[in-house]
Amino acid sequence: MTKPRTGQAPPKLTRDEFRVRFYRSYMDPAFDKARDALRSVEEIAWDNYIQGHKAPVIAKAGPGFADPDYDLSLEWREAHERLLAAEVRQKDPATPSRVLLICGSARNDGSCPGEMSKTFRLTQLASEVLAGQGIEVDLLDLSLLISDYDRHIHPCKGCASTAMPLCHWPCSCYPHHGLRMTNDWMNDIYEKWVSAHAVIILTPVYWYQAPSVLKLMMDRLVCADGGNPDPTSTSGKDAEKAKAMENAGWSYPKHLAGRVYGVVVHGDVAGIEGVRRSLSDWLDWMGLIDAGKQSRLDRFIGYYESYAQSHETLDLDDKVQEETRNVARAVANAVRDLRADRLSLPGSDLQDPRPK
Numbered sequence: 361m362t363k364p365r366t367g368q369a370p371p372k373l374t375r376d377e378f379r380v381r382f383y384r385s386y387m388d389p390a391f392d393k394a395r396d397a398l399r400s401v402e403e404i405a406w407d408n409y410i411q412g413h414k415a416p417v418i419a420k421a422g423p424g425f426a427d428p429d430y431d432l433s434l435e436w437r438e439a440h441e442r443l444l445a446a447e448v449r450q451k452d453p454a455t456p457s458r459v460l461l462i463c464g465s466a467r468n469d470g471s472c473p474g475e476m477s478k479t480f481r482l483t484q485l486a487s488e489v490l491a492g493q494g495i496e497v498d499l500l501d502l503s504l505l506i507s508d509y510d511r512h513i514h515p516c517k518g519c520a521s522t523a524m525p526l527c528h529w530p531c532s533c534y535p536h537h538g539l540r541m542t543n544d545w546m547n548d549i550y551e552k553w554v555s556a557h558a559v560i561i562l563t564p565v566y567w568y569q570a571p572s573v574l575k576l577m578m579d580r581l582v583c584a585d586g587g588n589p590d591p592t593s594t595s596g597k598d599a600e601k602a603k604a605m606e607n608a609g610w611s612y613p614k615h616l617a618g619r620v621y622g623v624v625v626h627g628d629v630a631g632i633e634g635v636r637r638s639l640s641d642w643l644d645w646m647g648l649i650d651a652g653k654q655s656r657l658d659r660f661i662g663y664y665e666s667y668a669q670s671h672e673t674l675d676l677d678d679k680v681q682e683e684t685r686n687v688a689r690a691v692a693n694a695v696r697d698l699r700a701d702r703l704s705l706p707g708s709d710l711q712d713p714r715p716k
Contacts, residue, residue: 464563617647
């Protein structure tokens with residue numbers, strides 16, 4: 361039996377440390393009139409923290425799961441059922457074609473930047489092309505993480521590296537109510553990906569890399585590539601049991617394979633090719649199908665020019681605007697071919713000798 365290695369995690373907070381952290385969220389004097397109520401809430405929060413209340417609302421898993429008697433989180437079950445229904449709709453030939461547009465910039469005019477992103481403008485160009493061809497467009501604007509109240513994509517905890525069956529599809533790491541890791545956006549995002557026949561990611565370059573809002577989503581999609589759709593098979597997060605399952609043989613199911621993709625990456629100094637390649641490699645790995653050369657774009661907008669004038673630079677760059685439209689056109693064409701059984705991933709019928 362492969363045993364989990366332990367000894368890294370620090371001890372739980374002391375009572376005083378917990379109290380300090382709790383009240384940091386309520387420093388605004390507007391909460392002064394509710395101090396007595398907050399003291400009561402803090403006592404409950406402390407008790408939940410000590411007892412490890414991760415998923416307090418549960419019910420027996422029932423038929424269809426490896427362990428029908430396992431106490432399954434109702435929040436996870438709801439997300440699971442939404443994904444099953446979305447998959448049925450996505451595979452129904454009578455449904456309209458649907459493309460998910462992901463705006464990967466962290467900037468919008470609803471918070472500190474005070475201005476919309478160029479990425480959002482490029483996303484609108486792609487949306488207009490797709491809508492004009494009768495395709496349903498679903499927008500995922502990741503910049504809402506900086507401007508929406510209490511909206512989060514919590515970090516991936518790396519369960520897959522302990523054992524792939526410990527990484528559940530959809531992710532069961534969140535919410536964790538005892539740690540106040542709640543209001544996680546990912547269940548809605550999983551449903552958007554499953555519902556789509558194609559995905560186009562549009563993003564700027566931040567320090568040679570994808571923006572943190574985009575990378576958070578990417579990391580949390582690890583469960584879509586090899587994840588375990590039955591948390592009861594590992595008794596929730598039983599690492600030892602998950603290791604035994606992987607050692608016995610794991611199929612690494614690709615839950616999003618067969619969808620089409622396009623990528624638009626822009627920058628102002630450096631990094632565009634590296635980010636475009638990494639995004640394409642990631643999507644290829646998950647079994648998505650690129651829509652051809654015209655669907656993978658990296659361009660500078662205002663090379664070494666003023667940030668302050670960058671929107672005006674985009675106004676004048678009609679070529680990059682048209683290239684973005686071409687990404688949408690290429691994806692639209694590929695979706696039509698995919699749904700007419702004229703497009704497939706070459707080699708998808710071959711058995712991978714190194715599944716992971």
